[in-house]
Amino acid sequence: MVKATFEQAREFLDEITSKEKVGVIHDVDTDGMSSAVLMTDYLSKKGIKWKNFCFYRGISTFKDFDLGGFDKFIILDLGTTLFLEEIGLLNGRPTVYIDHHQVLDKNLGSHILEYKTSGGICTARSVFEMVGGKKWLAIVGIISDAGDKYLENNKIIKDFFEKKNWNQKDIEEKYIWKYGSLLMYFDKDFQKAFEIFQKLKNLEDILKYKEFWGPVEEEKEILIKEYYNKHEKLGPANYFYFEPHFNVKSIIINRISFSSDPDEVFVFAMPKGENRISVSTRCQGDSYNMDELVKAGIVGLHDSGGGGHPNASSCFFITKDLQKFKENVLKFFGSHKKVGS
Numbered sequence: 001m002v003k004a005t006f007e008q009a010r011e012f013l014d015e016i017t018s019k020e021k022v023g024v025i026h027d028v029d030t031d032g033m034s035s036a037v038l039m040t041d042y043l044s045k046k047g048i049k050w051k052n053f054c055f056y057r058g059i060s061t062f063k064d065f066d067l068g069g070f071d072k073f074i075i076l077d078l079g080t081t082l083f084l085e086e087i088g089l090l091n092g093r094p095t096v097y098i099d100h101h102q103v104l105d106k107n108l109g110s111h112i113l114e115y116k117t118s119g120g121i122c123t124a125r126s127v128f129e130m131v132g133g134k135k136w137l138a139i140v141g142i143i144s145d146a147g148d149k150y151l152e153n154n155k156i157i158k159d160f161f162e163k164k165n166w167n168q169k170d171i172e173e174k175y176i177w178k179y180g181s182l183l184m185y186f187d188k189d190f191q192k193a194f195e196i197f198q199k200l201k202n203l204e205d206i207l208k209y210k211e212f213w214g215p216v217e218e219e220k221e222i223l224i225k226e227y228y229n230k231h232e233k234l235g236p237a238n239y240f241y242f243e244p245h246f247n248v249k250s251i252i253i254n255r256i257s258f259s260s261d262p263d264e265v266f267v268f269a270m271p272k273g274e275n276r277i278s279v280s281t282r283c284q285g286d287s288y289n290m291d292e293l294v295k296a297g298i299v300g301l302h303d304s305g306g307g308g309h310p311n312a313s314s315c316f317f318i319t320k321d322l323q324k325f326k327e328n329v330l331k332f333f334g335s336h337k338k339v340g341s
């Protein structure tokens with residue numbers, strides 16, 4: 001993989017001609033979808049034929065995609081480890097890879113131009129700055145990726161809302177969170193969600209799709225209330241087990257953790273598939289390291305996995321091991337003192 005500058009990545013995009021066919025492989029969260037729509041809008045405008053591939057983290061592999069017939073590839077918003085082992089399926093075809101996930105450096109071959117930004121500069125922002133287009137969609141990507149927690153994004157966010165004379169918090173409630181909810185609704189068929197994202201002409205257009213985001217928004221509100229009534233303490237952590245219809249776990253844990261004391265720890269668990277539990281953890285301050293917490297939580301549990309960042313990590317294990325996981329977490333708190341105390 002060749003480390004690229006912003007200019008080099010943009011040059012790669014500039015040099016694609018209308019004779020070439022491009023495969024766009026992208027993440028399916030709000031940032032990934034927004035990035036893919038911005039990028040494919042650009043390709044369409046230049047008369048370039050393209051096809052997009054929705055990559056479901058933890059489920060998709062490049063083998064699921066028919067990658068024959070493409071001259072070039074664009075990979076958006078996917079951490080390197082997600083496709084590391086399958087890079088051979090690109091067959092050495094020229095590729096630009098734009099991402100912000102901080103993972104190990106790997107040499108994936110000289111045909112891959114890697115433009116990697118710091119964690120806070122999400123992919124939708126990079127793509128927007130390279131190819132232009134719908135700025136509001138870049139803002140949706142930035143805010144959904146918690147980009148407003150990073151100083152680097154202050155200016156782009158502030159300029160956008162000031163120009164529109166909009167209050168950010170109001171607009172988030174009125175429109176932006178609904179983008180994420182719409183994605184949740186289609187979590188078995190993200191291509192449908194992509195097609196809707198493509199059709200949106202402005203930020204407010206999302207309101208037309210209430211049949212999709214509505215049920216998810218409703219469930220989110222119910223679960224947030226339920227959290228405040230029903231969560232238990234697991235050591236210093238706030239533990240909440242719930243069985244949602246839609247996969248709203250990360251949305252609600254983000255919402256609750258960002259509106260609490262940053263040093264609070266949150267451990268949210270829900271069933272995943274037939275016989276697994278999936279757990280998300282958050283600690284927005286630095287009192288405990290969530291990557292260490294989940295790794296300690298799954299010690300000795302077979303068919304388990306997990307990891308992430310100090311502030312946000314996740315893991316999974318077999319349903320019958322839930323009790324053991326909770327004991328492991330308590331053990332972790334027993335041996336890890338809160339930083340600074």
Ligand SMILES: [Mn+2]
Pocket residue numbers: 031032077100122123145
């Ligand atoms: Mn992202």
